[in-house]
Amino acid sequence: MSHTLGAVEMVLVRLPLVRPFTTSSHTKDHLDHILIRVRDQDGAEGWGECASPSDPYYCSETTETSWHILRDFLIPGLLGKSFERASEAAATWSKVRGNNFAKAGLEMACWDLVCRASRTSLAGALGGQRKEIYSGVSLGIEPTLDGLLEQVERYLDQGYRRIKTKIGPGRDLAYLRAVRQRWPDVPLMADANSAYSLENPEHVAALKALDDLDLMMIEQPLADDDIVDHARLQSQLRTPLCLDESIHSVADARKALDLGSCRIINIKVSRLGGLEEARRVHDLCVQRGVPVWCGGMHEFGVGRAANVAICSLPGFTLPGDVSGSDRAYREDIVDPPIRAHSGAIDVPWDRPGLGFEANLSRIRANAVRELVLEAERRPLAA
Ligand code: OSB
Numbered sequence: 417m418s419h420t421l422g423a424v425e426m427v428l429v430r431l432p433l434v435r436p437f438t439t440s441s442h443t444k445d446h447l448d449h450i451l452i453r454v455r456d457q458d459g460a461e462g463w464g465e466c467a468s469p470s471d472p473y474y475c476s477e478t479t480e481t482s483w484h485i486l487r488d489f490l491i492p493g494l495l496g497k498s499f500e501r502a503s504e505a506a507a508t509w510s511k512v513r514g515n516n517f518a519k520a521g522l523e524m525a526c527w528d529l530v531c532r533a534s535r536t537s538l539a540g541a542l543g544g545q546r547k548e549i550y551s552g553v554s555l556g557i558e559p560t561l562d563g564l565l566e567q568v569e570r571y572l573d574q575g576y577r578r579i580k581t582k583i584g585p586g587r588d589l590a591y592l593r594a595v596r597q598r599w600p601d602v603p604l605m606a607d608a609n610s611a612y613s614l615e616n617p618e619h620v621a622a623l624k625a626l627d628d629l630d631l632m633m634i635e636q637p638l639a640d641d642d643i644v645d646h647a648r649l650q651s652q653l654r655t656p657l658c659l660d661e662s663i664h665s666v667a668d669a670r671k672a673l674d675l676g677s678c679r680i681i682n683i684k685v686s687r688l689g690g691l692e693e694a695r696r697v698h699d700l701c702v703q704r705g706v707p708v709w710c711g712g713m714h715e716f717g718v719g720r721a722a723n724v725a726i727c728s729l730p731g732f733t734l735p736g737d738v739s740g741s742d743r744a745y746r747e748d749i750v751d752p753p754i755r756a757h758s759g760a761i762d763v764p765w766d767r768p769g770l771g772f773e774a775n776l777s778r779i780r781a782n783a784v785r786e787l788v789l790e791a792e793r794r795p796l797a798a
């Protein structure tokens with residue numbers, strides 16, 4: 417079935433976080449994501465989410481750069497073009513370099529549209545297999561050790577399958593050691609968001625000290641644009657390294673694995689520019705026997721539903737950061753709400769597309785800005 421988009425709507429939506437979230441670089445208490453609604457010539461619709469952070473501290477994109485790239489390049493290049501598959505839609509922006517968060521949002525909307533129009537689930541269209549996905553939590557840096565232990569206990573009580581905590585220089589060993597002492601067997605890992613450097617001997621000593629804590633992995637300890645120093649560090653540690661920020665494509669993943677820069681890869685749909693590239697990284701890792709898991713960007717329900725779908729692929733053998741949306745938001749913008757039960761989230765195999773319905777009135781109630789772009793209508797010849 418061929419689709420030609422007549423209109424695309426962008427809505428900048430702000431949701432407050434139930435609890436402020438601190439990483440090695442900054443703290444946030446709300447998120448601004450761009451929801452994208454595409455509509456074809458027959459009125460069929462699809463939704464996507466651009467989960468770019470507001471500030472350029474995780475990656476160089478921001479909400480405003482994503483808005484600009486979507487409005488001025490990606491959407492105008494797609495409007496009026498016909499496609500049968502999301503990959504053909506993505507081919508219309510193949511000349512655009514970078515800007516993966518913006519691309520991922522629009523590509524997701526095209527997947528949802530194509531799947532809904534053909535009454536297939538996104539999980540099925542991607543080649544997923546799992547009925548449910550196993551879910552872990554990502555905890556921010558807490559002001560106190562007791563605060564962290566309280567958070568860990570709370571989510572273990574809810575059944576979440578692994579604990580990840582953010583770390584940074586000076587806020588690492590004592591925190592993780594305390595968690596490990598209290599829960600000797602819990603699957604535990606740390607995410608440094610690029611806060612360490614091999615040029616700093618104290619940083620190197622801190623990373624080596626973590627090697628005794630039986631962590632599942634240490635995520636992205638070194639620079640976001642590095643895979644060379646990561647390889648050097650990996651050769652000195654027993655603990656697997658996992659790359660997040662450094663991997664923007666399947667080519668990046670191949671090079672990092674060839675170099676030995678990591679033994680695990682965090683697959684994020686947005687960082688990779690869409691579901692298609694996320695699946696390619698998954699396929700490469702399966703072929704090489706490298707475990708993968710799905711990271712998150714505190715997605716609202718639309719982006720979170722896409723994460724649930726990609727997690728249903730067989731190579732996602734480790735619990736990821738895709739948790740119930742109630743951990744982040746009091747009220748999300750999809751129905752039914754995305755919830756974990758005993759640390760697992762059901763994959764909505766029986767519902768088309770993303771499998772969760774965007775709630776337009778809640779989206780509008782939290783909208784900060786809206787824009788509709790339409791295909792040019794040429795006047796009929798005289
Ligand atoms: O590094 O994985 C990260 C959130 C924002 C930016 C970067 C990261 C994260 C998370 C949160 O860890 C994961 C989630 O619960 O969505």
Ligand code: MG
Binds near residue numbers: 661
């Ligand atoms: Mg990370």
